[in-house]
Amino acid sequence: MPAYHSAFNEVPDVRQVGNMSVLPIKTRIRGPALVADPSEADIIDETLDLFRANSLFRNFEIKGPADRLLIVLILFISDCLAKLGASRAVPGQIEATKSLNTLAVDNFPIPGDANFVLNAHYAPPASRADAEYLRQYLSQVRQELAARLVERLYADGTGKPSKWWMSFQKRRFMQRSLAT
Template sequence: MPAYHSAYNEDTDSRVIGSMSLLPFRSKIRGPAGTPVDPNAMDIIDESIDLFRANSLFRNFEIKGPADRTLIYLILFISDCLTKIASSRSPLLLPEATKQLSTLAVDSFALPGDAGFPLNALYAAPRDRSEADALRGYLTQARQELVGRLIERVYNSGGGGAGVGQTPSKWWLAFTKRRFMGKSLS
């Protein structure tokens, strides 16, 4: 059974930096990401959250385009977020998880080409400083938006979407033991 790939691999309109597509997504956070043509359609953030659990089961992933590289990065960030939630003796409650993950989203992080980036073999480095700054801004905005949407999913009480619970779902935290491609961003 093959892994699931991004539906945006055929998108030729988005900018590519460091072999990653800078795809538009709906966001409440200011940043360089464009707004999608159809605001009701699934964007790369929704796609990465939806494909996370299925793709976490795979150790190998064939990259079919620049959108897959963006998807890989976001899936690895989701894995880091879930590890952060489950890292304490008892999983973090909603307010503390929101605070911890919001801090994680804006903390400094390595870009492709940096010594600390775990996937340098799969990603090209940005050509110059301006591209690196643009990629960092895009990924920071994507990480912040992803944290907001992930918290809604992980802390959903399961009552038919009726609200947000105070404790994380055990069905999401079960994936902290799995490493997509055997990698981690941290």
């Protein structure tokens, strides 16, 4: 059975940096991303929906530039769950929000950097300006993804993260991690 691919691969006229799509998102966080239609799903919704199914796969055939963004976001969710699972006590929603927001804004490698784990599959940005734009975009997307992930983790109102999500904390999509 093949992995699930992004529906945004077919969207025309999408800006690309390197060979990764820069898609609009629904967000209140400041950054360079275009604002998506609030009534439609964006790449973050799609990533959250496909994470658990795709994290079971060791291989992923890249079918377009949106798949490259999907891979980076799925790996970021894995790192978020691993960070929450590594804490000594079960974090509450506020602690989880703080922890994941810190992880989202920490310095992270982008395609083309020496310590980016998937450099073989990603083209580096063409210029320094493109690299800075991509870093700002990914930072904004990571912050929004972390906020929406916390909402899903604590949706049941018990104050504890969902066991159905936390069961994936040790799973590694494609046997990789963005953590350096």
